[in-house]
Amino acid sequence: MLFLQGGATQQFSMIPITLLRNTGREAEYLQTGYWGKKAIVEAEKEGKVKTLWSGQADGYKRLPDDAELSFSEQAAYLHYASNETVEGLQFHRVLGPDSVPRVCDMSSDFLSRPVDADRFSIIYAHAQKNIGPAGVTVVLIKKSLLDSAQEQPNLPSFLDYRNHVATHSNYNTPPVFAIYVTLLVTRWIKDVVGGLENMENINHRKAELLYQAIDDSQGFYQGWSRKEDRSYMNATFNLTTPELEQRFLQEAAQAGFSGLDGHRSLGGVRASLYNGLTVPAVEQLLDFMSTFERKHR
Amino acid sequence: MLFLQGGATQQFSMIPITLLRNTGREAEYLQTGYWGKKAIVEAEKEGKVKTLWSGQADGYKRLPDDAELSFSEQAAYLHYASNETVEGLQFHRVLGPDSVPRVCDMSSDFLSRPVDADRFSIIYAHAQKNIGPAGVTVVLIKKSLLDSAQEQPNLPSFLDYRNHVATHSNYNTPPVFAIYVTLLVTRWIKDVVGGLENMENINHRKAELLYQAIDDSQGFYQGWSRKEDRSYMNATFNLTTPELEQRFLQEAAQAGFSGLDGHRSLGGVRASLYNGLTVPAVEQLLDFMSTFERKHR
Numbered sequence: 001m002l003f004l005q006g007g008a009t010q011q012f013s014m015i016p017i018t019l020l021r022n023t024g025r026e027a028e029y030l031q032t033g034y035w036g037k038k039a040i041v042e043a044e045k046e047g048k049v050k051t052l053w054s055g056q057a058d059g060y061k062r063l064p065d066d067a068e069l070s071f072s073e074q075a076a077y078l079h080y081a082s083n084e085t086v087e088g089l090q091f092h093r094v095l096g097p098d099s100v101p102r103v104c105d106m107s108s109d110f111l112s113r114p115v116d117a118d119r120f121s122i123i124y125a126h127a128q129k130n131i132g133p134a135g136v137t138v139v140l141i142k143k144s145l146l147d148s149a150q151e152q153p154n155l156p157s158f159l160d161y162r163n164h165v166a167t168h169s170n171y172n173t174p175p176v177f178a179i180y181v182t183l184l185v186t187r188w189i190k191d192v193v194g195g196l197e198n199m200e201n202i203n204h205r206k207a208e209l210l211y212q213a214i215d216d217s218q219g220f221y222q223g224w225s226r227k228e229d230r231s232y233m234n235a236t237f238n239l240t241t242p243e244l245e246q247r248f249l250q251e252a253a254q255a256g257f258s259g260l261d262g263h264r265s266l267g268g269v270r271a272s273l274y275n276g277l278t279v280p281a282v283e284q285l286l287d288f289m290s291t292f293e294r295k296h297r
Numbered sequence: 298m299l300f301l302q303g304g305a306t307q308q309f310s311m312i313p314i315t316l317l318r319n320t321g322r323e324a325e326y327l328q329t330g331y332w333g334k335k336a337i338v339e340a341e342k343e344g345k346v347k348t349l350w351s352g353q354a355d356g357y358k359r360l361p362d363d364a365e366l367s368f369s370e371q372a373a374y375l376h377y378a379s380n381e382t383v384e385g386l387q388f389h390r391v392l393g394p395d396s397v398p399r400v401c402d403m404s405s406d407f408l409s410r411p412v413d414a415d416r417f418s419i420i421y422a423h424a425q426k427n428i429g430p431a432g433v434t435v436v437l438i439k440k441s442l443l444d445s446a447q448e449q450p451n452l453p454s455f456l457d458y459r460n461h462v463a464t465h466s467n468y469n470t471p472p473v474f475a476i477y478v479t480l481l482v483t484r485w486i487k488d489v490v491g492g493l494e495n496m497e498n499i500n501h502r503k504a505e506l507l508y509q510a511i512d513d514s515q516g517f518y519q520g521w522s523r524k525e526d527r528s529y530m531n532a533t534f535n536l537t538t539p540e541l542e543q544r545f546l547q548e549a550a551q552a553g554f555s556g557l558d559g560h561r562s563l564g565g566v567r568a569s570l571y572n573g574l575t576v577p578a579v580e581q582l583l584d585f586m587s588t589f590e591r592k593h594r
Contacts, residue, residue: 005304006303006307007302009455010453012453017453042453045450045451128470134472134473135432135472135474135475156310156314156339157306158307159310171306172307173425175302175472177430177474178432178474178475
């Protein structure tokens with residue numbers, strides 16, 4: 001486990017630099033949303049990338065079904081994002097064949113639920129969603145993967161995972177405050193919440209309350225994502241007109257709710273439900289939504 | 298001004314990637330110590346580097362005099378570190394011709410004294426010496442330098458300064474806590490200390506007290522650096538034997554002084570005197586040194 005700087009963005013490059021560059025092989029990526037696409041753009045700079053599936057034509061409203069995915073056993077690795085924060089899409093299963101290194105961007109759901117980490121060759125997650133303040137990115141990487149990685153004499157030293165492994169994340173001065181808060185959060189999850197199963201249960205409860213309210217509104221609130229791909233981390237929805245959405249966001253802000261604006265690339269409303277958000281906070285939002293609906297239906 | 302992640306280490310690569318790679322030109326570097334050398338190693342991966350002067354043969358006990366430096370007007374840029382933390386060497390002047398982009402690693406003395414910033418094309422400094430907690434690196438860069446930098450379509454996006462400029466350091470989520478504390482420290486320097494001139498005066502007073510004690514000890518304490526190159530940030534010195542040094546460090550630790558061990562690459566004693574260290578703290582160290590000297594001379 002490494003604590004690195006540079007966010008998920010830096011991992012978008014370090015992964016293909018390490019596992020794809022100069023190999024002549026092909027990496028398989030899933031273009032499931034805003035972040036999945038960003039990862040592809042950086043990987044294509046380093047080698048051959050096959051976009052195994054893209055939700056772009058559908059406006060990223062759903063994730064692929066198993067029947068739509070045909071994985072190659074020869075791929076250098078498979079990369080996907082477990083949760084798309086912008087669109088509010090989340091995989092509720094592990095993808096791909098076990099014979100291919102499985103690389104997963106868990107930036108927005110790491111430590112929000114139990115994960116069978118052994119099935120992944122690389123898991124990476126920036127801290128600033130569920131685990132700590134911005135500035136540190138957790139990278140879990142199988143050492144065997146690095147043993148077989150090519151030597152690249154001219155690679156900048158800080159882009160070589162092995163330098164960070166050899167120095168126990170002290171290759172350069174690490175972001176100690178962010179790492180310390182991450183320690184406190186993991187203790188909180190373990191000792192106060194009672195573990196990742198409980199964390200997941202709480203996160204599910206929050207999301208289910210909100211999605212239920214959306215579904216019960218008979219079209220006043222309209223969920224963005226296909227139901228089976230809905231994210232437990234980011235609930236995205238629209239109102240019937242852009243004007244009503246603006247009014248909703250304005251009144252919500254006046255009522256003390258912050259951060260409900262959808263991502264600039266998508267618009268609409270996005271309620272993020274990360275570990276730090278409480279069930280009562282969701283209930284307050286539901287009260288507001290209910291009042292707003294009565295007033296404006 | 299940018300707030301980036303990855304420490305000075307990342308700048309060691311971003312600078313030659315931006316200003317040297319594929320140019321066919323030569324960059325000039327000064328190998329003045331541990332950090333100056335690290336910067337050269339990374340720059341050589343990107344293009345031609347001329348080491349204009351090296352203190353390695355002398356064990357990095359001094360910095361070059363002007364007569365030893367012959368700068369080229371054709372260099373892609375000149376790079377040097379204003380302060381070498383490991384050896385305790387500091388330039389008390391600005392180097393090089395104004396016609397060549399001047400790039401300076403000020404990681405360990407930025408905001409410890411006034412700087413004629415206009416004379417530098419790039420100044421970079423990680424926070425964790427004088428300006429804030431680890432996790433953020435301040436980069437001052439002349440925009441004109443980026444306008445003339447080559448397009449590199451396959452450069453990882455996070456290594457392109459222009460992406461960070463265009464997004465006002467929000468290309469990826471910035472380390473907000475470290476940046477916030479940096480804001481508080483700059484306010485402290487401005488409002489409490491009374492500006493960089495005062496900051497420099499305080500830093501000089503601390504260093505002069507300590508160097509005076511070293512020089513007055515008649516060889517019991519031996520300064521590492523040539524007097525005219527002594528650092529106001531890191532006072533490095535030895536005792537007469539390695540055994541006595543060990544004893545000094547042990548007794549100092551018992552007396553509550555931390556961080557006095559010399560860098561692992563050099564040994565000896567190093568008293569760092571960054572902005573956050575007070576004059577009374579130096580006076581307490583002097584008391585301890587005086588007592589230790591009486592006991593062990």
